[in-house]
Amino acid sequence: MRSQFDDHVPRPDVPEVVAQVSEAFRRNARRLAPALFGVLLAALLASGFYVVGPGEAGVVRTFGRVTATVEPGLHYRWPIVQRRNVVSVKKIERLEVGFRGEKKELDEARMLTGDENIVEASMIIQYRISDPVRYLFRLHQPEEVLRATSEVALRTVVARTRIDDLLTDGREAVQAETIRLLQELMDQCDSGIAVVDVKLQQVEPPEQVKDAFDDVVRAREERAKLVNQARGYHEDQIPRARGEAERVKREAEAYRTERVQRARGDVARFEAQLAEYAKAKRVTRDRLYLETMERVLGKVDRKILVDGEVSRGILPLLPLGAAAAASASPAPQAGGKP
DSSP, X not given: OOOTTGGGSOOOOHHHHHHHHHHHHHHHHHHHHHHHHHHHHHHHHHTTEEEEOTTEEEEEEETTEEEEEEOSEEEEOOTTTEEEEEEESSOXXXXXXXXXXXXXXXXXXXXXXXXXXEEEEEEEEEEEEXXXXXXXXXXXXXXXXXXXXXXXXXXXXXXXXXXXXXXXXXXXXXXXXXXXXXXXXXXXXXXXXXXEEEEEEEEEOOGXXXXXXXXXXXXXXXXXXXHHHHHHHHHHHHHHHHHHHHHHHHHHHHHHHHHHHHHHHHHHHHHHHHHHHHHOHHHHHHHHHHXXXXXXXXXXXXXXXXXXXXXXXXXXXXXXXHHHHHHHSOOOOGGGOO
16 A cells, blocks of 8 residues: 655655766765775785794795795785795694504505515604795695605615514614604605604504414513523522622631631640750650640549559459549438438
């Protein structure tokens, strides 16, 4: 339903309005152009400021050519004329070779050992950017180049190593040799990448023969355990035997010293007695006889003396010691009274 006031409201003429606006813009364009140009120029110049954070390095290119490298801080580049790239030179990056997450990459992992056995080896490469210019402009997709070069380095080292060393105690040597060879190859590529570490993850035979290899590894571990036990027993017994031999030797030396000193004392005593005997033979002989009898008879509890002139008849006895004391006590009389 139309309102009764619709016929009285004037409607704008759109083409006429557009024409009026265009005319106004043309009249004011000369006055607004310098201000607008100034605002755009100021915004363009302000866009040249940029910040390089801690642990980062900036590379400035003028007309596509590297002209400067900058340290962390606030810097300026000329817009349009210069461009900048900022990369981290302190952060340790991580690259997986032979696997991606939980999934194996058999094309990368399978390789041949020095004794012609097939193993599946995977590793993690830790690296950082050592030269920003080389990293940015010498290689296309440097991470992929690093991955391919890491695979080449690991295959080369594994091809020189026996499978027993890979599965047991040769992993450290393989890692060290891989780091050395990988860094050498990356330097030849002029990559600007420094290899920090190489960590072997899984080194195992293919699934089809894994059980047999596990049995071999267990047998080798058992052998190594027995060898270590034998070495431990050897290291325990040898010092003990040496200590016992040293003890016997010391005891023998002490016994020898004692016997020698005693013999020397006996010789000195005999020589002293010989000198006294030469001075008074009878007196010395009697003294020696008495000393000997005293030493011998002193150990006898009961002694009986026999008169040498009595050769027949009743043998008279002279009890001494305990026998003399028993004979000296009076015998009891009959009736129990003394």
